[in-house]
Amino acid sequence: MTPDETDALRRDAEDPGHRSMFLVPPASGGRYAESAYLVGNSLGLQPRAVRDDLAAHLDDWATLGVEGHWEAHEPWLTLPQRLAVPSARIVGARPAETVVMNSLTVNLHLLMISFYRPSGARTRIVIEDAAFPSDSYAVRSQAALHGLDPDATVVRLRPRAGEDALRTEDVTAFLRDEGDTVALLLLGGVNYLTGELVDIPALTEAGHAAGALVGWDLAHAAGSVELRLHDWGVDFAAWCNYKYLNSGPGAPGSAFVHARHLGDPAIRRLDGWWGTDERTRFEMAPVSRPPASADAWQLSTPQTLALAPMTSALALFDEVGMPALRARSLRLTEYLMDLLGSVTPHRPLEVITPRAVDRRGGQVSVRVTGQSAGELAKRLRFGHGVLVDSREPDVIRLAPAALYSSYHDCWRAAAALAALA
Numbered sequence: 001m002t003p004d005e006t007d008a009l010r011r012d013a014e015d016p017g018h019r020s021m022f023l024v025p026p027a028s029g030g031r032y033a034e035s036a037y038l039v040g041n042s043l044g045l046q047p048r049a050v051r052d053d054l055a056a057h058l059d060d061w062a063t064l065g066v067e068g069h070w071e072a073h074e075p076w077l078t079l080p081q082r083l084a085v086p087s088a089r090i091v092g093a094r095p096a097e098t099v100v101m102n103s104l105t106v107n108l109h110l111l112m113i114s115f116y117r118p119s120g121a122r123t124r125i126v127i128e129d130a131a132f133p134s135d136s137y138a139v140r141s142q143a144a145l146h147g148l149d150p151d152a153t154v155v156r157l158r159p160r161a162g163e164d165a166l167r168t169e170d171v172t173a174f175l176r177d178e179g180d181t182v183a184l185l186l187l188g189g190v191n192y193l194t195g196e197l198v199d200i201p202a203l204t205e206a207g208h209a210a211g212a213l214v215g216w217d218l219a220h221a222a223g224s225v226e227l228r229l230h231d232w233g234v235d236f237a238a239w240c241n242y243k244y245l246n247s248g249p250g251a252p253g254s255a256f257v258h259a260r261h262l263g264d265p266a267i268r269r270l271d272g273w274w275g276t277d278e279r280t281r282f283e284m285a286p287v288s289r290p291p292a293s294a295d296a297w298q299l300s301t302p303q304t305l306a307l308a309p310m311t312s313a314l315a316l317f318d319e320v321g322m323p324a325l326r327a328r329s330l331r332l333t334e335y336l337m338d339l340l341g342s343v344t345p346h347r348p349l350e351v352i353t354p355r356a357v358d359r360r361g362g363q364v365s366v367r368v369t370g371q372s373a374g375e376l377a378k379r380l381r382f383g384h385g386v387l388v389d390s391r392e393p394d395v396i397r398l399a400p401a402a403l404y405s406s407y408h409d410c411w412r413a414a415a416a417l418a419a420l421a
């Protein structure tokens, strides 16, 4: 064992996280039994408690049939509302501002139907050039739905030449100069590609000062960084629960609508029977009476079996708390960046995630040159049991999860990269 590896194990003994509450996949190669799983930003690991959550719902279905809607151990009808409570705490929202439903892209569309209101010269949607493809497609199709030309309507903000992260001052300068043409600013809270943490309160304020509405895609922020959506005055946000929030493949998404918009009769929305007031839902009235809460955006019967893992998965975030999780995440990524820094001077690897603690989320993105990122990720997996993900042509992403990743996982990734890069 090298001194570096001993040091990693010492750090794990001092700062162990909650790994024992998760199932870590076996390694597909290398000399350790478990994977060094650094892809929790893609699909979080399975909390051990989830199997019992699911089994209990299957038992309720077997023994109660339709009565499970009311009589299950976690009554199916109201499960989303109960999940909205921990979901709200994770992002600094009120439960009434939060709803668990559908999936991320669907929720972005539903929210843009409400909050993208082009009128007169104010029609543009501003996103980042390194936006996740689904977000790019979503905003283009929203522009088209309004009869607008997507190429002219969607503005993609680029970092300065030679830089990877978007500067806050460049976004605010754009909003100052051209803000009167902007209807909606829709950015990722943590950029999925670079791992940049965007200054959400500053840009929300700048968007509002320009007269625009401001929404956030929090896929890589929720459960990773501390958020205060209500206090920051964000208009709307959406995120998924299968990445940092460990709720499993196909887990429904969550959405936030600020209290100032709730109950506003001027808001356009697509309605369904799940968005009517639950107290009168089963009166089967022909006209919806939406409540003054984010529940008004619900359309359909909740997907109980897909929601089931969220009970235990989100409870862990309450148990540990976002401040402690963010602090541990920063310790892990700091350590990983230090190790990668000692690799990079001699190797064609470049960390593109900003280094400052207020500028980075929970992942470390690395640009590789001289070889395909996808091939490198495969060799890390099958040669070393290290799971990272690759974004062609040249970026690999390493995301230690604060709940279950270890310093030893980070050390293994850096050691394997030193051997392979």
Ligand SMILES: *Cc1c(COP(=O)(O)O)cnc(C)c1O
Residues within 6 Å of the ligand: 103, 104, 105, 106, 132, 134, 135, 188, 192, 217, 219, 220, 240
């Ligand atoms: C993961 C991710 C998505 C995925 O959207 P789904 O609708 O859940 O498939 C969207 N946007 C960003 C930024 C993401 O990272």
